[in-house]
Amino acid sequence: MAARKIKFDWVAATANDLKGGEAVFRRADGSWTRAVAEAELVPGGEAGAALLARAQADHAANRVVEPVLIAVDPTTRRPLSLRERIRADGPTV
Numbered sequence: 001m002a003a004r005k006i007k008f009d010w011v012a013a014t015a016n017d018l019k020g021g022e023a024v025f026r027r028a029d030g031s032w033t034r035a036v037a038e039a040e041l042v043p044g045g046e047a048g049a050a051l052l053a054r055a056q057a058d059h060a061a062n063r064v065v066e067p068v069l070i071a072v073d074p075t076t077r078r079p080l081s082l083r084e085r086i087r088a089d090g091p092t093v
Contacts, residue, residue, distance in 0.1 A: 009043055009044040009045075009071075010041045010042065010043060010044070010071070010072050010073070010074040011041070011042060011043075011044050011048045011051065011069040011070060011071055011072060012025055012026070012036065012039035012040060012041055012042075012051075012069070012070055012072045012079075013025065013026040013039070013040070013051050013052060013054070013055035013067050013068070013069055013070075014026075014036075014039075014067065014068060014069075014070050014084065014087070014088075015032070015055060015058070015059065015064035015065055015066055015067035015068070016064060016065045016066060017032065017064060017065075018062055018063060018064055018065055021065075022034055023087040023088060024064060025038065025039035025088075026039060026040055026051070026054065026055050026058070026067070027039065027040055028040040030054070030058075032058070032063065032064060036072070036077060036078065036079060036088040037077045039072070039077070041072055041074055041077070044069075048069055051069065052067065052068075052069050055067035070084045071084075
């Protein structure tokens with residue numbers, strides 16, 4: 001029996017802090033945090049596009065650099081990709 005693929009369609013906005021360069025995540029109140037667990041999670045599609053637009057407005061206002069959406073498991077509130085987990089958790093040293 002083949003393993004069932006589970007599709008996660010929840011996303012969060014991430015960027016780099018303009019001053020320090022750290023990975024940050026956009027909260028529902030519009031502020032940015034280093035803790036991915038505090039990030040605003042929305043379903044993909046239109047809600048995801050609206051979240052990205054708000055994050056891009058922060059980029060235009062010179063609050064963050066290069067905002068993007070990342071896939072997040074809504075249960076654990078952890079990024080799905082290894083790259084984004086490393087960005088969220090810090091170096092792998």
